Amino acid sequence: MMNDVAASGREKKILAPMVRVGTLPMRLLALEYGADLVYSEEIIDRNFLDSYTRDKYEIKEWISNKTQLSFFSTCDKERDKLIVQLGTSNGNNAYKAAEKVIPFCRGIDVNMGCPLDYSTKGGMGAALLKTPEIASDIIKTLRRNLPNEYSVTAKIRLFPVLKDSIDFVHLLANSGADAVAIHARQVHERAKDKAHWDQLAQIAQLVTTNIPLMGNGDIFSVQDMLRMKEETGISHWMIARMAQWNVSIFRGTLDSMNNVILRYVQLAEETNTYYGLAKYCLQQMIKYQKWTRTEFASKINHAQSWDDIKYALSFLDA
Numbered sequence: 206m207m208n209d210v211a212a213s214g215r216e217k218k219i220l221a222p223m224v225r226v227g228t229l230p231m232r233l234l235a236l237e238y239g240a241d242l243v244y245s246e247e248i249i250d251r252n253f254l255d256s257y258t259r260d261k262y263e264i265k266e267w268i269s270n271k272t273q274l275s276f277f278s279t280c281d282k283e284r285d286k287l288i289v290q291l292g293t294s295n296g297n298n299a300y301k302a303a304e305k306v307i308p309f310c311r312g313i314d315v316n317m318g319c320p321l322d323y324s325t326k327g328g329m330g331a332a333l334l335k336t337p338e339i340a341s342d343i344i345k346t347l348r349r350n351l352p353n354e355y356s357v358t359a360k361i362r363l364f365p366v367l368k369d370s371i372d373f374v375h376l377l378a379n380s381g382a383d384a385v386a387i388h389a390r391q392v393h394e395r396a397k398d399k400a401h402w403d404q405l406a407q408i409a410q411l412v413t414t415n416i417p418l419m420g421n422g423d424i425f426s427v428q429d430m431l432r433m434k435e436e437t438g439i440s441h442w443m444i445a446r447m448a449q450w451n452v453s454i455f456r457g458t459l460d461s462m463n464n465v466i467l468r469y470v471q472l473a474e475e476t477n478t479y480y481g482l483a484k485y486c487l488q489q490m491i492k493y494q495k496w497t498r499t500e501f502a503s504k505i506n507h508a509q510s511w512d513d514i515k516y517a518l519s520f521l522d523a
């Protein structure tokens with residue numbers, strides 16, 4: 206069966222994986238604003254391996270045996286649109302982790318682009334770009350063992366040499382990946398460095414596989430999505446920072462920040478989200494709006510509980 210991610214015909218707006226940001230309330234809000242797919246933040250495979258699940262009203266939570274804290278949660282509303290991103294360096298562990306979550310999502314993605322030490326030191330994230338045989342084995346193991354209707358994808362970064370990026374996409378496709386997301390930066394590049402859409406265009410033109418490519422990096426508006434399509438031919442748009450700042454980007458015209466914030470807080474509370482995570486996301490929105498000197502910002506910065514966050518909302522218009 207052709208799965209969601211692999212259905213290449215239509216344009217797709219996709220919430221990128223984002224640690225601390227891409228948790229359940231943000232994913233639900235992205236879907237409300239029109240996202241076609243939502244990625245979870247990266248979850249390290251061993252977290253799933255050493256966990257149990259707990260149902261709380263409509264929410265299913267994965268709890269760490271070690272800390273007794275919830276590290277991932279989901280609900281029925283997003284089941285058909287949710288891609289769970291794994292941090293992994295081993296096919297068997299990736300599969301065992303995937304097995305724990307697969308009935309509750311649409312597919313599994315493997316993070317092959319995270320440049321941070323904690324990821325690469327364990328052979329995960331961007332380290333996989335340097336160990337193609339392991340990257341290939343992870344995708345093959347997942348594809349071989351997961352039912353066909355679940356997608357298996359990977360998110361990569363650019364190699365310094367174009368041909369290496371193309372070879373890596375071919376490797377992933379030949380290993381069974383249903384789609385590949387390309388963050389159009391090299392491993393050493395940071396958000397302030399411009400994304401290389403010219404490389405995306407060349408990859409899209411030169412790959413001989415017909416799996417869909419998702420373009421990621423520097424999409425901040427609908428105009429950017431259209432421009433990416435025009436310049437690269439890619440019409441599966443994966444959006445990170447702009448969604449973090451104002452998730453109504455998925456609607457096209459931006460909604461007012463007040464509406465976004467009020468609905469985000471409502472969803473975060475309804476989904477038993479830890480107040481500290483909601484506070485972090487609200488702080489990102491505040492910074493983007495340049496509201497750092499407002500009473501609302503001050504109340505959010507000092508919030509120590511859900512009650513404090515809700516009290517802060519009364520200062521939103523101030």
Ligand SMILES: Cc1cc2nc3c(=O)[nH]c(=O)nc-3n(C[C@H](O)[C@H](O)[C@H](O)COP(=O)(O)O)c2cc1C
Pocket residue numbers: 221222223224225226245246247290316317318319360388421422423424443444445446447449
């Ligand atoms: C707060 C934050 C957390 C991120 N966490 C992840 C992650 O868990 N997994 C991943 O593959 N990329 C992660 N990224 C990278 C983004 O998915 C994306 O590749 C990058 O931000 C470029 O897209 P943008 O220009 O739309 O921001 C993160 C980015 C941000 C801003």
